[in-house]
Amino acid sequence: MPDEWITNESGKLSLHGEWTLGNFHTLKRALSQQRQLSSHTHVMLNGIERLDTAGAALIVEMIGVEKAKQVPEWAGDLPKEQQALLVRIAEAMEAPLDIQPRKQQRITDALATTGQQVIGLWSQQRQLLAFIGLVLATFFSLLLRPSRWRFTAMIAHIQQSGLNAVPIVALLTFMVGAVVAFLGATVLAEFGATVYTIDLVAFSFLREFGVLLAAILLAGRTASAFTAQLGAMKSNEEIDALQAQGLDPIELLVLPRVMAMLISLPLLAFVGMLCGLLGGAVVATLSLDIPLTQFMNTLQKDVSVTHFLVGLSKAPVFAFVIAVIGCLEGFKVSGSAQSVGEHTTSSVVQSIFMVILLDALAALFFMEMGW
Template identity: 55%
Template sequence: MTTRTLATSTAVSPASAPALAGTALLDTTSSPAQLRISGDWTLAHYRTLKQQTDTLGGNYDASVPVDMTRLHALDTAGASLLVELLGTERLAKLSVQAPDLPLSSRALLQTIQSALCDYCAPVKDPEIAVGMQLLSRIGCAVDKVWTDTLQLLGFIGLILETIVTNALRPRRWRMTSVFVHIEQTGLDAAPIVALLTFLVGAVVAFLGATVLKVFGATVFTVDLVAFSFLREFGVLLTAILLAGRTASAFTAQIGSMQANEEIDAIRTLGLSPVELLVVPRVLALLVSLPILTFVAMVSGIIGGGVVCAVSLDISPAMFLSLLQADIGVQHFLVGMVKAPIFAFLIAAIGCLEGFKVSGSAESVGAHTTSSVVQSIFVVIVLDAMAALFFMEMGW
């Protein structure tokens, strides 16, 4: 084996010692062989030191003594390499093998050694089968739906309790807030509701005329438009539009207050957030949605009447006479009776999602989206159930 020797330098005081690159040499000329550590073991010489420690790895055993008398500067990077080179057993015997090693260097080595020994490589989580992942996600979704349903039912009970409690105390009614929300949710939404239902009525009449023309029954297009808008389309389109427009606005308004801790300030003042923020919005939507539903019914029928007058040569007078002869008032009532229910649920969902917001803008956006999705879902499901119920009842 080639003999590796360590050159002896002239002794100088620590204050004037020049910066020397650290070295790790295995001296086989002495008996027994020695591992000599010298120079500065610092980050500046890390690459060279790493190459030397990798080369020496496996060329000596635990019985080889270590000479660290010429070790100069030492930092965390160099100490980590020394820990890898010397191992745990030698570091435990530093007081015997390197009695002249400064206490600071000894403490640094022992600290690095303890940190490396305590470190545990992260254990990779076992892979889960795709089927189990699918079932897990379905279970989480079902649990979330159940939890949200219970929260909504509890919140609805709280709203009803507050309304009943304040029903005989007119001084606690916040009519200014109610009228402001009626303007925002009802008056401002009337143009878009009227335009949307007018166009949908025209489309329904056009499609109905196209299909019924094959059977020579285009005159029944009037009944198709009237039945569809009085019973279903008028209230359904209005509720869906307000679910996207109003429920999101309620969630964003209350959610911003929740994020800015204004809700906590209201409670600190001894006021009820439900009475102050929720009840006026619910009452406003209870007024706005039935009115908008009536507007939607009229606009949809007018849209169908325009198509009938242009494409089917059914005059407005004939159109109105067919409506009066074939369409009973119960169809109008079936559509109108669903409007307050939809209004209450849309307002309750929008306000509840606002109270769920945490202190971040991302949470406001997430719960605003959730309120729109939940409102539309609830409206469509309840409308389908109501349609089946009225059909079975013969109404």
């Protein structure tokens, strides 16, 4: 009943009982039966036994925001906590929410989105350059102190990133070599130059495909692993624990991974070149009636060792970039599982993009140099 909560007699409104969420609907009905308060109505709150946010909102709605903000002046016998709650609710109800939808401006929004992406890309590249400088500075500071080299960690990462990746690299490059030989034979057969399929496979794998496919596989396989490992350590505050002990995370966690990649990728690129040539040789033998001896003689006669050195020279650069990006994204993890997934995806995308970009720049450089 309304009398259980509100008493209105001779211009005095007295509130009593428990004004809490459990009684919200009853209080709401009781308030609906009251007439609108005049400015001279005297409100007494000392009968309130319990008060929470829901009850305070009803009281503010009844007496008005301005009067509720002045509760300490006219309701001094109310407990301080309840006075503060009423004032806070009144301040919150005073500022109306802007619920008008913003007008969409497609051109302006598109330009703003493009600008934000460019700023983000620029910031990302600056962080990458700074991290590369930090890794190089740490490497050169330890170069003449072999007692601080972490051989065990480096060998473990060589096994994970290099030795364990040999089967997938060999299989992929073998199949791509066979595909390139099929395509080359299909096109060159129209000109009666099927024998030049050997040169096509040799040039493409020694200069480009061998190292490029191995680098892309490691970008998806190893860079993501580095990011996930370091991201999990960041989430578990293990990296903070290392720094608290006075240990350098770059020295302990990054350099062994970078050195392992610098050793693994050239070897995997060499395996990829051999398997790509083997795939082309199998197709040439089975489909083009080119004997294996003729394939080997043509390689020795037409293909110089320069092409092999050009392809292999790109492997350390790709390896360094992939390892650095994977480690940097791991250090960027904020602590949640979602952050680990986002930065793992980012490391793979960035690594593949940088590998292809550097390969294109290297191809232009070697073409201008005549190598």
